Structure formats: structure tokens, C-alpha cells
Amino acid sequence: MTTKADICIIGSGAGGAPVAYTLAKAGYKVVVLEKGSLYDERDFKKDEIAVSRRSLFTPDLKDEFHMVETLDEEGKITKEGGWNFWNGSMVGGSSNLMSGYFHRMKPNDFKLYSAFGDVEGANVVDWPIDYETMEPYYTKVEEVVGVSGKMVEHPFREKRSTADFPYPPTWEHPIAKWIDDSCSKLGYFAMPTPRAIIPYDALDRRGCSYSNLCGSYGCATGAKSHAKSALLDKAVCTNNCTIIADAFVYKIESEKTEATAIHYYDKDGSSHTVQAKIYILAAQAIESSRLLLNSKNSHFPNGLANSSGEVGKNLIFSAGGSGSGRLDFKNLTQEQQDSLLLHGAFVNRSLQDWYEYNKDGKPYKGGTIDFLFEHANAIPRALDQVYDINGDLQWGKTLSKNLHHAFERSRVITFEVFNDWMPTDNCFVTVDEEEKDKWEIPVGKIRLYGHPQDLKVGNHLAQKAVEVLKGLGCEDISSNISAAPPPNLVAGGCRFGTDPKHSVLDVNCKTHDLKNLYVTDASFMPTGGSVPYTWTIYANSFRVADKILERLQNNV
Amino acid sequence: MINRRDFFQYSGMVGVAVLVGVAAKKYAQSNNPSTETYKIIEALIDHMFADSDGYVTSQLNVVGYFKGVLNDTRISIDQRHYLINGTVWLDETAEEEYDKSFLKLTHDEKERLLKKISMLRWGDSWLYKVMGYYFETAFSDPIYGGNINGVGWKWLAYEPGFPRPNEVAI
Ligand SMILES: Cc1cc2nc3c(=O)[nH]c(=O)nc-3n(C[C@H](O)[C@H](O)[C@H](O)COP(=O)(O)OP(=O)(O)OC[C@H]3O[C@@H](n4cnc5c(N)ncnc54)[C@H](O)[C@@H]3O)c2cc1C
Numbered sequence: 027m028t029t030k031a032d033i034c035i036i037g038s039g040a041g042g043a044p045v046a047y048t049l050a051k052a053g054y055k056v057v058v059l060e061k062g063s064l065y066d067e068r069d070f071k072k073d074e075i076a077v078s079r080r081s082l083f084t085p086d087l088k089d090e091f092h093m094v095e096t097l098d099e100e101g102k103i104t105k106e107g108g109w110n111f112w113n114g115s116m117v118g119g120s121s122n123l124m125s126g127y128f129h130r131m132k133p134n135d136f137k138l139y140s141a142f143g144d145v146e147g148a149n150v151v152d153w154p155i156d157y158e159t160m161e162p163y164y165t166k167v168e169e170v171v172g173v174s175g176k177m178v179e180h181p182f183r184e185k186r187s188t189a190d191f192p193y194p195p196t197w198e199h200p201i202a203k204w205i206d207d208s209c210s211k212l213g214y215f216a217m218p219t220p221r222a223i224i225p226y227d228a229l230d231r232r233g234c235s236y237s238n239l240c241g242s243y244g245c246a247t248g249a250k251s252h253a254k255s256a257l258l259d260k261a262v263c264t265n266n267c268t269i270i271a272d273a274f275v276y277k278i279e280s281e282k283t284e285a286t287a288i289h290y291y292d293k294d295g296s297s298h299t300v301q302a303k304i305y306i307l308a309a310q311a312i313e314s315s316r317l318l319l320n321s322k323n324s325h326f327p328n329g330l331a332n333s334s335g336e337v338g339k340n341l342i343f344s345a346g347g348s349g350s351g352r353l354d355f356k357n358l359t360q361e362q363q364d365s366l367l368l369h370g371a372f373v374n375r376s377l378q379d380w381y382e383y384n385k386d387g388k389p390y391k392g393g394t395i396d397f398l399f400e401h402a403n404a405i406p407r408a409l410d411q412v413y414d415i416n417g418d419l420q421w422g423k424t425l426s427k428n429l430h431h432a433f434e435r436s437r438v439i440t441f442e443v444f445n446d447w448m449p450t451d452n453c454f455v456t457v458d459e460e461e462k463d464k465w466e467i468p469v470g471k472i473r474l475y476g477h478p479q480d481l482k483v484g485n486h487l488a489q490k491a492v493e494v495l496k497g498l499g500c501e502d503i504s505s506n507i508s509a510a511p512p513p514n515l516v517a518g519g520c521r522f523g524t525d526p527k528h529s530v531l532d533v534n535c536k537t538h539d540l541k542n543l544y545v546t547d548a549s550f551m552p553t554g555g556s557v558p559y560t561w562t563i564y565a566n567s568f569r570v571a572d573k574i575l576e577r578l579q580n581n582v
Numbered sequence: 583m584i585n586r587r588d589f590f591q592y593s594g595m596v597g598v599a600v601l602v603g604v605a606a607k608k609y610a611q612s613n614n615p616s617t618e619t620y621k622i623i624e625a626l627i628d629h630m631f632a633d634s635d636g637y638v639t640s641q642l643n644v645v646g647y648f649k650g651v652l653n654d655t656r657i658s659i660d661q662r663h664y665l666i667n668g669t670v671w672l673d674e675t676a677e678e679e680y681d682k683s684f685l686k687l688t689h690d691e692k693e694r695l696l697k698k699i700s701m702l703r704w705g706d707s708w709l710y711k712v713m714g715y716y717f718e719t720a721f722s723d724p725i726y727g728g729n730i731n732g733v734g735w736k737w738l739a740y741e742p743g744f745p746r747p748n749e750v751a752i
């Protein structure tokens with residue numbers, strides 16, 4: 027059966043939804059194909075077993091997996107199977123499961139090359155657009171998708187077209203004030219972390235209920251500003267948008283200059299076709315490159331829209347890492363202990379004092395530090411206690427004492443560091459012709475490599491965060507900055523740019539090669555900034571949606 | 583029995599997925615043919631956790647929950663075999679060291695044996711796995727059949743998130 031539409035979107039997450047929303051509202055017929063299932067707010071329960079221990083929202087790795095290649099010190103490649111780079115296969119994508127720490131990229135993030143120069147062994151380039159171009163769309167995300175926060179003065183505050191956020195911060199835990207005090211003693215500018223969460227009923231959604239388990243879990247109120255509650259539900263209400271769930275797109279067909287059809291398998295393995303005027307690919311960075319490469323044809327023998335050979339190249343992640351410290355009740359007053367035991371409220375504090383810094387006379391692009399409580403999942407918290415400081419397993423009375431201490435007599439505060447992951451020739455996606463998924467389609471093969479500068483900058487930032495934890499009186503402070511990629515914070519693979527020889531997409535995220543195929547997830551990003559990506563993904567997708575709308579309205 | 587070394591090579595691949603909408607209390611009601619496996623797991627958990635907060639362990643329905651784990655298709659078959667095989671290896675080691683089954687060991691003998699195997703790679707990894715499933719028993723929502731009346735949550739004054747599940751989702 028062939029379905030016809032004006033626009034066909036592959037992937038229903040943060041990259042696809044703004045296009046669906048904008049064009050359905052403008053009266054165009056939109057079909058969204060999503061490989062995951064459709065859930066609604068009533069399905070989202072705080073079930074640690076199903077969600078966290080059995081990965082309810084990602085595919086069974088027996089059926090669908092990733093291959094990973096790593097390089098050892100001598101440059102030898104090791105390939106391993108069974109890796110999991112899935113983040114959320116469901117209508118609304120992984121945005122359903124995000125924690126919603128939202129930061130805008132800063133003006134210099136759009137021109138990393140001009141501002142900081144070349145980095146040896148890295149493919150740093152400027153973006154073909156600047157912050158001023160993106161700014162109205164960051165604001166649109168605040169207003170339409172919903173971002174809460176409060177602007178304060180700090181050294182790297184970016185320019186805004188509005189004075190403040192449209193929604194005030196979510197309920198803050200008393201520890202936020204302790205962090206403010208610790209930072210001000212150190213001369214640092216703690217700022218409220220913008221969150222993709224609305225604090226009260228608005229935008230036809232309910233406000234946050236502070237449910238204690240937020241990141242990695244679906245939201246039962248709709249307060250989390252994920253693609254489904256914020257955008258797709260509204261697109262569907264126009265009667266112009268149809269979402270087809272459990273639809274795995276396995277091929278995009280094309281002629282020489284235009285895409286002609288999309289083929290997908292339904293739950294039962296039957297194949298279907300969609301034809302549209304314009305096709306949008308937004309399957310998240312790795313899977314979008316994989317689909318292009320798997321859609322090779324006689325016009326594009328190296329992969330669809332890949333005349334540049336750049337599809338899959340310069341894959342990036344959020345570099346950095348995390349750290350933690352424990353606030354032990356023995357050092358605290360009764361009042362402080364009582365307030366620390368309060369659950370549900372957010373820490374909501376960030377530092378961007380070292381977004382740019384100088385070290386040994388050299389300017390560096392730094393990054394962002396977010397503070398938060400240890401995740402409330404009980405099982406990993408308990409498992410964290412089973413090894414003693416020598417790395418030996420413990421049980422019996424000793425373990426029991428430690429568990430009581432961890433859960434009832436202390437609280438762990440953690441930090442996350444976000445800095446640039448240098449794009450390099452050694453970090454990319456291809457497909458593995460020997461390894462197929464349950465549909466017999468070659469799986470994505472990911473080559474991983476972290477540039478030494480990523481670690482250098484990450485460690486610089488982590489040291490600052492550690493000082494804050496010390497100032498708070500934390501014990502057992504540790505930090506872990508590594509080249510291990512966070513699979514949920516992934517971008518690149520289809521760089522945008524002005525030169526068709528060195529980029530896959532043009533300035534408006536249309537493929538250089540095909541006049542009706544766009545890529546609107548994070549694949550377009552040549553560098554990622556020192557912030558988590560999702561605000562920028564949403565903003566850029568709204569920007570591209572406007573360009574497509576203009577084009578449709580002008581019949582181009 | 584899978585080869586121990588092979589398991590270690592394979593253990594990095596562990597990933598599990600879930601089927602939606604299976605009847606509640608699936609875990610508590612599942613059957614498994616090997617009663618010996620469960621006796622060893624029960625004795626092991628009793629030893630590792632009863633010392634401290636035994637009243638919790640005895641109220642958790644550990645055996646019922648582990649039966650569910652060993653029947654859960656979202657846990658890879660290798661992982662499930664590994665869990666079972668560990669009980670066999672533990673018992674074999676007890677026979678080698680003390681000439682009797684793990685179930686017949688005194689408290690001190692069990693303690694010495696566990697100390698010994700926890701220093702071995704397989705022992706450390708297997709005991710960690712068992713502890714993980716024990717914590718699942720203690721902290722999962724009671725609809726999974728362990729953590730009866732939230733006794734595990736009360737044990738550590740843990741506040742679960744809400745809304746809580748009203749049916750088993752895997
Ligand atoms: C636990 C967690 C916490 C996070 N926290 C934050 C945070 O605090 N801040 C932040 O900025 N970001 C956060 N993120 C990241 C954020 O969710 C992603 O950046 C964002 O959702 C990416 O948007 P996307 O559209 O590229 O991908 P997604 O939102 O994942 O959407 C892609 C969709 O495409 C579907 N798909 C893939 N292949 C196909 C195919 N072949 N056919 C049909 N459909 C397909 C997928 O199933 C998926 O639904 C977090 C993510 C996770 C998982």
C-alpha cells in the first residue's frame with residue numbers, strides 16, 4: 027500500500043517534531059514514521075525494573091544492535107558486537123526520557139574555528155550560520171516547547187531577544203542555596219539551570235508533579251517538554267498529521283536529483299511505501315547516517331546524498347563526564363539533614379564561568395557544569411555500596427551498615443561536565459555489511475575516538491566542580507572525565523555547510539544532492555558546543571521548518 | 583554449561599528488552615525445574631543479607647522473584663544460564679573445599695568460601711550479579727512479586743517515584 031502526503035518525516039523525536047508541528051499547523055499533510063511504539067502519559071510509570079533494568083523503551087539487542095570499533099594505542103582496530111546506542115524508540119523519541127537540562131549554544135560555538143583556530147588532528151570548522159540567526163528559534167523553543175528558568179548575570183551570558191524565560195524555574199531544592207553560597211565564596215557565578223520542564227499548567231499540558239524519577243523515565247503529566255506532548259499531540263489535533271508507529275524505515279528511494287519514496291516495515295514485517303513532496307530524515311544522528319548509507323542506489327553507489335563521501339563522518343558526542351561527592355549527615359545540623367531528605371525538588375544549578383578560558387597563555391573553549399542529585403533509582407544506588415575501598419565485595423553487617431548510611435544518613439550530589447567533542451577522522455558511522463538486524467538490514471558500525479583536548483578541557487572543568495563540592499562539605503569526592511561517549515548526546519554525521527564537496531547538507535539542512543530531502547536531527551552539527559544538544563536540535567528544526575514552509579508557499 | 587571464559591567475552595553485550603502487557607505477578611508465579619538452583623540462591627542470599635537485616639530477606643519472596651528472573655526473556659539466555667551455572671560452580675567449589683554441598687556448610691565455612699570465590703574473577707562477577715537481582719527483589723514495585731508490602735523500601739526508608747506501575751510492563 028502506498029500512502030501519499032506533502033511531507034514525510036522519518037523519526038518522531040526532537041529533530042522531527044518541530045517540522046511536523048509547523049507544517050501541519052500551516053495546513054500541509056504530514057506523515058510521521060516512527061519505528062518505536064506509541065505511548066501516552068498513562069503508560070509512563072516509575073517502574074525501575076521495566077524502564078531501567080530491562081530497557082523497556084529501547085530495542086532488544088538480540089534483534090537490533092550496533093557494532094563498535096575502537097583503536098588501541100598502536101592504532102589497531104578492535105571490533106565488538108552487541109553495543110547499544112539506542113536511546114528511546116517510541117513516539118517522541120528519546121526526548122521522552124531526557125532530563126531536560128537545556129542550554130543555548132553561545133555565539134562563539136557557531137564559529138569555533140575563527141574564535142579558537144585549528145586544533146591538530148581535529149576537523150574544526152565554523153557553522154554556516156551564526157548565533158543571531160538561531161536566536162529567534164531558541165526563543166521559540168522557550169515559548170512553544172516550554173523552557174523554564176531565570177536569567178542572571180554571569181560572564182558568558184548570551185544575548186537574548188526577550189528579557190527572561192517565559193516560565194519561572196521549577197521547584198528548587200534547598201541545596202540550590204548551599205551551592206549558591208559555596209560558589210559565591212569561590213567567586214563563581216552559579217546560575218539557575220534552564221529546564222525543558224514547565225512548572226505549572228500551561229501550553230495545554232500539566233505542570234511538573236516532581237515525581238522523583240525524571241531523567242530516563244517517561245513523564246506522566248506532560249510537563250516535560252518532549253516532542254510528543256509539546257508538539258506532536260498538537261500537530262495531530264490539526265487533523266493534518268498522521269503518526270504511524272512501529273514503522274521501521276529501511277530505505278529511501280531516489281532518482282538522480284530527488285527522493286521518490288520511503289519504504290518501511292510494520293510490526294508484522296510487511297513492507298509499505300510513503301510518497302511525499304518533501305522528505306525529512308530525523309532518526310537521530312547514528313541511525314540517520316545508517317539509513318542514508320543503506321539507501322545506496324545506482325545514482326548514489328556510496329550511499330544516498332553522499333556524493334561528498336561525508337555521510338557518517340565527524341560523528342560527535344558531548345565530551346566531559348561526571349563526578350560526585352557525599353554530604354554526610356554527621357557533619358550537618360538537624361535542620362540541614364531534614365532538608366536534604368526532601369525528594370522530588372530539583373537542584374537546578376549550573377556554572378559557565380569557564381565557557382572560555384586561558385591556560386598556559388593559550389585560549390581554550392571550555393564548557394558547562396550542571397549540578398544535580400544522584401539519580402533516585404534504588405538498585406544502582408544499592409549496588410554502588412557493594413565494593414569496599416579496596417575493590418573487594420562486601421556483604422553481611424558491613425554492607426547493611428553502608429546501605430543504611432547511603433540511603434538514610436547521607437546524600438550524593440553529582441555534577442556533569444559538557445564540553446566540545448572534537449570532530450575527527452577517527453569518529454564516524456558506517457554500516458556493517460556482515461551484521462544484520464532482524465529485518466536483514468546492515469547495522470550501524472560506529473568508530474569511536476576521543477581527541478586528547480576533550481579530556482584536557484573536561485578535567486579543567488571537573489576540578490572547578492570539585493572545588494564547589496569541597497566548599498559544600500562533601501566527602502568521598504570523585505570525578506570521572508573520560509573519552510567514553512554518552513550515547514544519548516550524539517550529533518554529526520551529516521555536516522551542514524556551503525561547500526557540497528565537504529558537507530552533506532546545505533545551510534538549510536537540505537541535502538546538497540537531492541532537492542527534496544532534509545535532515546533535521548543533530549546530524550547537521552559540525553561541532554556541538556559545550557552544552558547538551560536538544561535545545562539546539564529543536565531550534566534548528568523550527569528554523570528549517572520555516573524554510574520548508576516558505577518553499578512550499580512559494581511553490582519552489 | 584557455558585564456558586566461563588566465553589561468558590566474560592560476551593558479558594559486554596548484555597542488553598535486554600521487554601514485552602509489554604504480561605500478567606501481574608509473573609515473577610512470583612514462574613516455575614523453574616531446578617529446585618537445587620533456588621535452594622542455593624536462597625541459602626546464599628540468607629547468608630549475605632540475613633546477618634544484617636534478615637527479617638527483610640525472609641519477607642521478600644526471594645525465590646519467587648529469582649524464578650521470574652530465570653524465566654524473563656528480556657534477560658539474555660546467556661545471562662540466565664550464567665546465573666544458574668554460578669550456583670553449580672559454587673556448589674562444586676564447596677564440594678572441593680569441604681567435601682559437602684554449599685547447603686550443608688556451617689556459617690563460617692560459607693563465609694570463608696564466599697571470601698575465596700569473591701577474589702576470583704567469575705566469583706566476583708557472579709556474586710555481583712546475584713546481589714543485583716537481590717536488590718531488584720528488594721526495590722522493585724511489589725507487583726513483580728518481591729518486595730512484599732514495600733518491605734524493601736521501608737528497610738532503607740526509600741521513597742519510590744510516582745505514579746507507581748499497576749501492571750507488570752515486561
Ligand atoms: C536518559 C536521557 C537523558 C537526556 N537528557 C538530556 C538533557 O538533559 N538535555 C538535553 O539537551 N538532552 C538530553 N537527552 C538527549 C535528547 O533526548 C536528544 O538529544 C534528542 O531527543 C535527540 O533528538 P533526535 O530527534 O535526534 O532523536 P530522538 O529524539 O531519539 O528521535 C529519533 C526517533 O527516530 C526513531 N527512528 C530511528 N531510526 C528509525 C527508522 N529507521 N525508522 C523510523 N524511525 C526511526 C527513533 O525510534 C526515535 O524515536 C537525553 C536523552 C536521554 C536518553
Ligand code: SF4
Nearest residue numbers: 234235237240245250
Ligand atoms: S512530572 Fe516533572 S519530575 Fe516527573 S517526569 Fe515529568 S517533568 Fe520530570
